[in-house]
Amino acid sequence: MLMLEPNISSPDDFYEALIDLHRELGEDASAAANARLVLLLANHIGDLEVLKQAINLAAQDSDG
Amino acid sequence: MHSTYSNPRFAYRRSPDQLPGRVARHPVVIVGAGPVGVAAAIDLGLRGVRTVLLDDNDTVSVGSRAVCHAKRTLEILDRLGCGDAIVDKGVRWNLGKVFFGERKIYEFNLQSEAGHRRPAFINLQQYHFEEMLLQRLAELRTTDLRWRNQVVNVRNSDDGVELEIDTPDGTYRLAADWLIAADGARSAVRNALRLDFRGREFNERFLIADVVMKADFPAERWFWFDPPFHRNQSALLHRQADNVWRLDFQLGPDADPELEKLPERVIPRVRAMLGERLGGVEFELEWVSVYTFQCRRMEHFRHGRVLFAGDAAHLVSPFGARGANSGIQDIDNLAWKLELVLTGKAPHALLDSYDEERAMAADENILNSTRSTDFISPKNRASRIMRDAVLALSARHAFARTLVNSGRLSRPAVYRQSSLNTPDGEKFNDDLCPGAPCPDAPIDVDGKPNWLIDCLGRACSRGFVGLQFSDGKHSANMNQSSGIETLLITREPGNPGTVHDREGLAFRRYDAQPGTYYLIRPDQHVAARWRSFDAVAVASALARATAHHPVKDPAHAHA
Numbered sequence: 001m002l003m004l005e006p007n008i009s010s011p012d013d014f015y016e017a018l019i020d021l022h023r024e025l026g027e028d029a030s031a032a033a034n035a036r037l038v039l040l041l042a043n044h045i046g047d048l049e050v051l052k053q054a055i056n057l058a059a060q061d062s063d064g
Numbered sequence: 065m066h067s068t069y070s071n072p073r074f075a076y077r078r079s080p081d082q083l084p085g086r087v088a089r090h091p092v093v094i095v096g097a098g099p100v101g102v103a104a105a106i107d108l109g110l111r112g113v114r115t116v117l118l119d120d121n122d123t124v125s126v127g128s129r130a131v132c133h134a135k136r137t138l139e140i141l142d143r144l145g146c147g148d149a150i151v152d153k154g155v156r157w158n159l160g161k162v163f164f165g166e167r168k169i170y171e172f173n174l175q176s177e178a179g180h181r182r183p184a185f186i187n188l189q190q191y192h193f194e195e196m197l198l199q200r201l202a203e204l205r206t207t208d209l210r211w212r213n214q215v216v217n218v219r220n221s222d223d224g225v226e227l228e229i230d231t232p233d234g235t236y237r238l239a240a241d242w243l244i245a246a247d248g249a250r251s252a253v254r255n256a257l258r259l260d261f262r263g264r265e266f267n268e269r270f271l272i273a274d275v276v277m278k279a280d281f282p283a284e285r286w287f288w289f290d291p292p293f294h295r296n297q298s299a300l301l302h303r304q305a306d307n308v309w310r311l312d313f314q315l316g317p318d319a320d321p322e323l324e325k326l327p328e329r330v331i332p333r334v335r336a337m338l339g340e341r342l343g344g345v346e347f348e349l350e351w352v353s354v355y356t357f358q359c360r361r362m363e364h365f366r367h368g369r370v371l372f373a374g375d376a377a378h379l380v381s382p383f384g385a386r387g388a389n390s391g392i393q394d395i396d397n398l399a400w401k402l403e404l405v406l407t408g409k410a411p412h413a414l415l416d417s418y419d420e421e422r423a424m425a426a427d428e429n430i431l432n433s434t435r436s437t438d439f440i441s442p443k444n445r446a447s448r449i450m451r452d453a454v455l456a457l458s459a460r461h462a463f464a465r466t467l468v469n470s471g472r473l474s475r476p477a478v479y480r481q482s483s484l485n486t487p488d489g490e491k492f493n494d495d496l497c498p499g500a501p502c503p504d505a506p507i508d509v510d511g512k513p514n515w516l517i518d519c520l521g522r523a524c525s526r527g528f529v530g531l532q533f534s535d536g537k538h539s540a541n542m543n544q545s546s547g548i549e550t551l552l553i554t555r556e557p558g559n560p561g562t563v564h565d566r567e568g569l570a571f572r573r574y575d576a577q578p579g580t581y582y583l584i585r586p587d588q589h590v591a592a593r594w595r596s597f598d599a600v601a602v603a604s605a606l607a608r609a610t611a612h613h614p615v616k617d618p619a620h621a622h623a
Contacts, residue, residue, distance in 0.1 A: 028449075035453035043463040 002053035067348055068276055068306040069191060071123040076212040082236040090116045091406055093227065093240035095215050096247035098125070099190065100374030100391035102197040104244050106144045107399035109206030110525045111586075113406060116238070117207050118229065120214035120252070124198070127351045128189035128274050131304050132385035135175070136476035136501060137392045138182040143521035143588070146200035147182070150193060154186030155303050160285040162470050164455045166292055170465045174473060179569045180504045181515040185473070187283070187304045190388070215247070218256040218370070225369050242402060243370045246391070249358075251376035257367065263360030264434065266381065268441040269315040271354050273330050274308050277347035279338070281309075287470040289440075289455055293336035298440050298470070301337070308350055311337060314441060321354035357381040359430045359437070366419040371398060378426035383436035383471035386429040393477060394422050400527075400586035404610060414611035417484050425477035432472045439469035476501045479589060486583075486592035486605040493575045502588045505570035507553070507563050516553075516570055517588070519563060523549050524586045528606060532597065533571060534562070535578035548583070548602070585609060 008014050021037070022030045042051055081088040092108060094101045097119035105115045133154065141147040162170040174184030201207055216235070217228035225243040229236055245253035254261060286301040288294070300312035313333055315324060323329060330352055338347070361378040365371065374391030398418050404410035442448035457464035479485065479499035486498060496503060504517040523529040530550035536559065552562040553570055565571055574582060574593075581597040582590060583605050592605035607613055 031446075031449045032453055032456070035450045036457055038450075039453055039457055039464060039467070040461075043461075 002050050002057070068308055068350060069189070071126060071191065072195070074122045074209075074211045076122065076232055077210070078231075078233055079208070079210060081238055082231065082233060087226070087237045087239050089224070089239040089241070090114075091241045092116070092244065092402065093118065093225070093238060093242075094244040094246060095119075095227075095253050096245070096251075096374075096376070097121075097194075097198070097209065097211075098246065098248060098374070099130070099194055099197060099388055100395060101244070101246035102194065102201055103140075103144065103392050103395045104246060104373065104399060105207040105209075106146075106197065106201050106204060107395055107525075108403065109201070109204040110144065111399060111403040113206070113403050115207045116240075117201075117209045118213040118215060118227075119209075119211055120247075122211040124194035125190040127272075127353055128191065128304060128308065128310065130190045130193070130385075130388035131187045131302060131310055132185050132389075132473075133188060133193065134385060134389045134474040134476075135180070135182045135184050136474075137389045138186065139501075139504070139517050139521070139588070140392050140396045142182070142518055143396075143525055144197075144200065145203075146196050149196045149199070150188060151182065151186055153192055153196070153305050154188035155283045155305055156183045156186050157283040157285060157303070158184045159282075160287065160470075160473075162468055163286065163288040163291060164459060164468075165290055167459055169455070169458045170468055179506050179567060181506075181517060182504070185385070187302055187310075189304050189306075189308065192305060193388075215252045215256065218243070218253050220257060220368050220370050222368065241369065242406070244373060244398070244402075245370055245376045246373045246395075247376050249375040249379055251372070253370065254362065254372065254376055257370065259362055259367065261360050261362055261379075263358060263379070263430070265358045265360075266356060266437055266441070267317040268437075269317065269319045269321060269324070269354055269356055271313040271315050271319075271324050271330070271333070271352070273311045273313070273334055273352050274304070274350040275311060275334055275347040276306070276308050276350050277342075277345050278307055279309065279342065279345050279347075281341065289468075289470070291337075293339060294333070299337060300470075309347075313337075315354070319354070324354050325352050327352075357437075359434050361423070361426045361430060364419050365394075365422055365426075366415050371402070371415065371418065373398060373422075377422070378430065380429050380433040381437045382433075383440060384429070384433050385471070385474045386433055389474040390425060390429050390477075393425065394418075396587045397422055400524075410610040411612065417482065417611055421477070421479045421482050421484075424479065424481065428477065429474075436469050436471045440471075484585070484591065484609045484611070486601075486608055488593065489601075490595045492593060496574060496590065498590050498592055500590050502582075502584060502590065503573040505573055506566055507570060508557065508566050509563055510560060511557070513566075514563075516563065519551060520584060520588055523551065524584065524588050527586055528591070528609070529584040529586075530597075530602070531574070531582040531584060533574065533576035533578060533580040533582075537578070548606070583609070 092115045094104050094117045105117045158175045160172045214230040216230045219226040225240045227238045283303045288299045297314040302310040358379050365377045373394040380386045401414045442451045454464050454467045458468050482499045507516050528548050530548045532552050534554050554562050555565050557564045579596040581594050583592045585591045591609040
C-alpha cells in the first residue's frame with residue numbers, strides 16, 4: 001500500500017533539499033535531475049503495486 | 065554488392081492442375097515459401113501429410129533480413145531434420161553488450177547454464193536459412209512446390225478454400241481442404257479475405273548495412289545508445305556467416321530512405337562505427353536497406369479453413385528477434401494439430417487452440433518489442449528524458465541496468481493458460497509447468513551420448529509422447545495400454561532401451577522423482593504431469609490436449 005499519511009521525518013529540510021537540487025539548473029538539466037530522482041526512489045520502493053498506485057495518483061492530479 | 069551470395073532462381077513448372085476445365089483439390093495448400101511456409105511443409109511432410117506450396121517469387125530472401133535464430137527455433141529445426149546444417153553454417157553467440165556513449169554499461173549472457181545441445185542464438189542470413197529448409201523439404205518428397213504462383217483471389221467456405229492463382233501461363237483455380245497463409249507482412253490471402261491487421265506503426269527509420277570484412281571482433285551482440293560515432297541515435301553490430309557483419313543505425317523519423325541507401329552516405333557511417341577497431345581492415349558493402357516497422361496482429365489466426373502464420377498473422381519490431389522465431393513456433397504449434405484434424409483423430413476445435421495459444425505468444429512478442437522500441441526511440445520529450453536518466457544512472461548503479469532495454473531477446477512461448485493443459489494435481493515446482501516447452505538435458509542412449517530434446521523430437525514427430533522417470537522398477541510396458549510411445553528415463557546406466565540421465569539434469573529440470581510421468585505434446589510442450597502413471601488420468605489429459613473436451617469446459621481450471 002502506498003503510504004499517504006505524513007511520513008517524511010523533517011518535511012521542511014526535505015523540501016529545501018529538493019529545491020536546492022534545482023536552484024542552479026536550467027530547464028533541461030532540472031527535468032533530467034527529476035527523472036533520475038524518480039528512478040532512484042522507485043528502486044528504493046521496489047513494490048510494483050505501490051509504484052503503480054503512485055503513478056495513478058500522479059496522473060489524476062495532473063487532470064485536476 | 066552481394067559478393068558473398070547470389071540468389072538461386074527456381075524454375076517455374078506448369079502443373080497438371082493448370083489444365084483448363086478442372087479444379088484440383090488438395091488436403092493442404094500453403095501460400096508462401098519463406099521460412100514459415102517451408103517449415104510448415106516439412107513438419108506436415110514428416111507427419112505424413114502431402115502439401116502444395118505456392119510462392120509468388122522464384123528465389124529465397126533477397127538480403128540477409130532475419131538473422132538471429134533462437135535456441136527454441138534450433139530445437140524445432142532439429143526435430144524437422146535440418147538443425148545441424150543451419151547451426152554448422154551459423155555463428156554461435158550467447159553474449160550481449162550494451163554501451164552508452166563510450167562506456168559499456170551492461171552485459172548479458174543468454175545461456176549461463178550448461179547441459180543444453182543448442183546455444184541461445186545463432187546468426188545466419190535468411191537466404192542461407194531458407195535454402196537449407198528447402199533442401200530438407202526436397203529430401204522428403206512430400207510437397208509439390210510451385211514457384212511464380214501468385215494468389216490473386218481466395219474464397220473461404222465451410223467445407224474448403226478456393227484459390228485463384230496467377231502464373232506465367234495465366235490464371236488457374238485450385239481447391240484445398242485447408243489453407244495455411246504464410247505469405248508475409250503484406251499477405252495476399254489476408255488482403256483477399258479483407259481481414260484487418262491492427263496495431264501501431266512506428267515512424268522511426270533504421271538503416272541496415274551488411275558489410276563483408278575479415279575482422280576478428282568476437283561473435284557478440286553489441287548495442288550502443290548515443291555512441292560518439294552516431295550521436296543521439298542507437299546502433300547495433302552483429303556477426304553473420306561468411307564474414308558478413310550486420311550494422312544497424314537508427315536514423316530518426318525524418319531521414320530520406322533513398323538518400324540514406326547511397327554508398328557515399330553509408331560508407332562514412334560504417335567507418336565511423338568501426339573506426340579504430342577496424343585497424344586498417346578493408347570492408348565491402350554487401351546489402352543496404354532502410355526500414356521502418358510495425359507492431360500488428362490479426363484478431364484471429366484461424367478463419368474457418370484458413371490458418372494464418374508468421375508475419376501474415378503478426379508483426380513485431382526487430383528488437384528482440386521475435387519475428388521469424390515466432391513464425392517457426394507457429395508452425396511447431398499448428399502442424400500436429402492440422403494432421404490430427406485431417407486424419408479424423410481430433411475435432412476441428414483443436415485448430416481453435418492454435419489461435420488461442422499463438423495469439424497469446426504474439427501478444428507477448430508485441431508487448432516486448434513495443435517496450436524495446438519505446439526505449440530505443442522515445443516518442444516525446446518526457447520519455448526521452450526518462451530514458452536518458454536510466455542510461456545515465458546505469459553507468460554507476462546496477463538497478464538502472466535492469467531498466468535498459470535494447471531488445472528483450474526471443475524466449476520460447478509458455479502456453480501457461482492454454483485450454484489444452486491439464487493443471488497439476490500434485491506438487492511440482494513451477495520452473496516447468498503444463499504448457500511449457502520441454503527442457504533439454506544431456507543423456508545416454510544405449511551407452512552413447514545424446515540429447516533428451518532430440519530423443520523427444522524424433523518421437524514427437526510421430527505423436528504424443530510419455531516421459532516415464534524411473535528407478536529401474538518401472539517399465540515402458542505398463543504404458544502401452546495408453547497407446548502412447550513412452551521414453552523411460554533412469555538415473556542408472558546400462559538398461560537397454562532406456563534413456564540414461566547421465567548428469568541427473570533431466571530429473572532436476574523436470575522436478576522428477578522415480579515414478580513421475582509427463583505427457584508431452586507432439587510440439588514438445590508439456591500437456592500434463594503426475595507423480596505416478598495412471599492410465600485413466602493420462603487418457604483424460606490426452607483427450608483434453610486434443611480438444612475432445614469442450615474448450616470452455618467449466619471444470620477446466622486454469623493452471
